Amino acid sequence: EAGVTQSPRYAVLQEGQAVSFWCDPISGHDTLYWYQQPRDQGPQLLVYFRDEAVIDNSQLPSDRFSAVRPKGTNSTLKIQSAKQGDTATYLCASSFAGVSAETLYFGSGTRLTVL
Amino acid sequence: AQSVTQPDARVTVSEGASLQLRCKYSYSATPYLFWYVQYPRQGLQLLLKYYSGDPVVQGVNSFEAEFSKSNSSFHLQKASVHWSDSAVYFCALSMGGGYKVVFGSGTRLLVSP
Structure with missing residues (x-):
């Protein structure tokens, strides 16, 4: 079974540039999460989806960040105008919500550096 | 709001010694609780999880955790650590199936020879 796939692995930008991250979850997983993990910190939830619907995006900086999951499978997270404070690893995870205490399966992440 | 606190940012133990990594949570009911491990340049992997029943939960690679x-x-425990256990360990909490999972700040474990 294929795991969660993320691309690119690395991205280096100047402030003000845009970047998109792509995530392919495990087949059959209806829930998809995007986390931001600054260096030496824990993952912080940005947004999560059940199928194509956004369940919680309260921590997503909506003025510059956007996330979609149009067909309830793959997802894209976009930063419109990156800031140095966005430097972090962006982790995608998926799960199946039908299980009472579901396991999150994580991709390897995209490491973003904003200069 | 629910939260997770891992009070120890770094822990160093000698190979073969026992280990305890601490985790405190804040939630009004009994949450779903998890321990994940992160190896360098990798995503997080589940070690074990708890919701109800026996408060001592067994996980992969001889790890166990005790709910109180x-x-x-x-708290996460292991009777005898190996150098390959060096990694970052995260405690996490969820209100239930389909709810968001909240992570602690992590504890970096270094196992010295």
């Missing part, structure tokens, strides 16, 4: 409702804790 009175102390709001879910």
Whole structure:
């Protein structure tokens, strides 16, 4: 079974540039999460989806960040105008919500550096 | 709001020694509790999880954790660590299936020879 796939692995930008991250979850997983993990910190939830619907995006900086999951499978997270404070690893995870205490399966992440 | 606190940012133990990594949670009911491990340049992997039943939960690679409702804790333990256990360990909490998972700040474990 294929795991969660993320691309690119690395991205280096100047402030003000845009970047998109792509995530392919495990087949059959209806829930998809995007986390931001600054260096030496824990993952912080940005947004999560059940199928194509956004369940919680309260921590997503909506003025510059956007996330979609149009067909309830793959997802894209976009930063419109990156800031140095966005430097972090962006982790995608998926799960199946039908299980009472579901396991999150994580991709390897995209490491973003904003200069 | 629910939260997770891992009070120790770094822990160093000698190979073969026992280990305890601490985790305290804040939530009004009994949450779903998890321990994940992160190796360098990798995503997080589940070690073990708890919701109800026996407060001592067994996980992969001989790890176990003990839930204490009175102390709001879910400490991770291992009887004898190996150098390959060096990694970052995260405690996490969820209100239930389909709810968001909240992570602590992590504890970096270094196992010295």
